[in-house]
Amino acid sequence: MKALILVGGYGTRLRPLTLSVPKPLVEFANKPILLHQVEALVKAGVSHVILAVSYMSELLEREMRTQEERLGIKISLSHEKEPLGTAGPLALARELLTDSAEPFFVLNSDVICEFPFEDMLRFHKQHGREGTIVVTKVEEPSKYGVVVFEGETGRIHRFVEKPQVFVSNKINAGMYIFSPSMLDRIQLRPTSIEKEIFPVMAEEGHLYAMELQGFWMDIGQPKDFLTGMCMYLQSVRQQGPEKLRTGPGFLGNVLVDPTAVIGQNCTIGPNVTLGAGVVLEDGVRIKRCTVLKGARVRSHSWLESCIIGWSSSVGQWVRMENVTVLGEDVIVNDELYLNGANVLPHKSITDSVPEPRIIM
């Protein structure tokens, strides 16, 4: 089976991280975002993954060669010359997707959940129509485009953008499975699958919705990245608690790379991910944070709701909170206070940032 992952966006909302590394390679819970999906696809029997990219990234190509080998699958990169949106890339990869009659998966690259690929395949074969999209429940439907469908069969009636009165609380979760015939609907030009393709398929009775069980998050921006991490670690707690670190000084769900070094009298968690080679010196208090590879937090600092970029260094007695994001190789001097700062790579911060802002 095949899967196409849309990884073409610029990931602007996850800057400053995506200024150093393409979004699919940003580590989420110590694993590149993309690999969460690819590994789950492999488990469901996918042997060929096509990445639809609109920019050239040597880093991505190299990483994918490594993963091909590690996972024993084929990974192709389908380059588009201009961004083709969320549907156009399917037309570009038509050859690859139609060399068998089997259905194929299509994924947005930045969603995180317990991927239900096997259920999708089963459900899709059951209704026998052209497409299945996974939907997930949200609390505030008025912020999203919602999907209205028949509860029993899953047959989709229509889509409603930002509904003012309640019509549904299910939204498109960014995971689809299609039969190859569906590709006849798409031309090789920039097209939105959500706006231009799905409504027509729904009208013709060719689109079905499958409800997702468990958590779901689009982690395409820092605030949601952290929320998604909390949800993900909670699911790790249920599925494989041995992967989490416990003991004195650890609270709640904490994921620590074995090469991370932690000083004395630290209190870590809940909801913390420490990457490879990370160093927390003595007396650090950290909660609801992701610390990426090679970063260091010096003694007695206090961090909440932050993403610390690769190889960054946070000084002593620093307080950082409120979705502060440090890009790669940022230095934060001792004793500063960062509130909602968004710091571009290779910056040295010498003054506090008491109100949220971008540090160029």
Next chain:
Amino acid sequence: MLKTVILIGGPQKGTRFRPLSFEVPKPLFPVAGVPMLQHHIEACAKVPNMKEILLIGFYQPNEELTRFLSCAQQEFKISIRYLQEYAALGTGGGIYHFRDQILSGGPEAFFIMNADVCSEFPLPELLEFQKEHGDTHSFVILGTTANRKQSMNYGCIVENEQTNEVLHYVEKPSTFVSDIINCGIYLFTPEIFQHIGAVFQKNQQDMLLYPYEGEEQTNGWQRAEVIRLEQDIFTALAGQGKLYVYKTNRFWSQIKSAGSAIYASRLYLNQYHRTHPERLATNEEGGPKIIGNVYIHPTANIDPTAVLGPNVSIGTGVAIGAGVRVRESIILHGATLQDHSCVLNSIVGWDSTIGKWARVEGTPSDPNPNDPYAKIDSETLFRDGKLTPSITILGCNVNIPSEVIILNSIVLPHKDLNRSFKNQIIL
């Protein structure tokens, strides 16, 4: 022989020093580890022939003041007495009211000092200067240079550059007059009382000529006795060949706001290198790490992993936990700073507690470091309806929970906070 009078004001004064002046009279607030007034007294006690120090104010006699007086008398072996005005009589009215006390024993001269200044007190220089300027009865004001803009917040002095005679004096003018300002430290001879007496007589006569309707006689009397040295005396004496200005370029500052107490502490701690090296903490085996000038009271208990300074003063019985950081702050007696907490540009009130990993931080109001004549602004609390960022002040017995931040805020006494606060006054 010589005497000194220190004007200490009363409870209605020093409102810019709230909430700290609720707990202790402002002149007794510790600056660089000792009560503000003690710096004046130490300087006086060193002057040969100094026989007595009189504090004049309108505080009710109180325990703190009494205890301070008796300790200071013992320590400095000099008579120190408190004279209480029946009401606020102004900076000249009080000394006139108590002139007999000041003159008893026959001093040939006496110093007058505002309590709320921080200074190197160049008293021998003032005495020397007085002998060489004007006649034997001349009066001297200690002056210093300010920048043009800030000078207007002070008493401004125009001098004859050859003779140093004061040609013109104006208190807090609304336009620029002179960059020489009044430091609130004076050297007078007994003749000053003739000039204050003349103002008093005139006030009384005015009172008779233009009686205030419906007011009681005692109030009228009081109004005649309220005399301001600056506006009523200096302004009149200027240009009369009686009043001189001795200019100093040594450190000097007012202590009006709590923020200026941190600044004044820095100036005095720096002076300790010469005057009291024993009061400065040093880096020792098993002691905390000391950066720059730090005062630690011997009864304070400090974890060796704490890092203190520069400009930190730690009061009696303070407890400081592991990995605590304190910089540019005053920690008052009985306060507890729990592990990993961080206190910057703040005053932590008596018996307050700061939880683990909490951050208590203010914004310093230091004078512009690039202007040698800049003074600290006695900032107004609000600008454009918003609290101006200033040092953080925790009143007495305030509780700050773990892991929160208190930024640019003033917390009134006996509050238990339960979350972070920024740019707020917390009643």
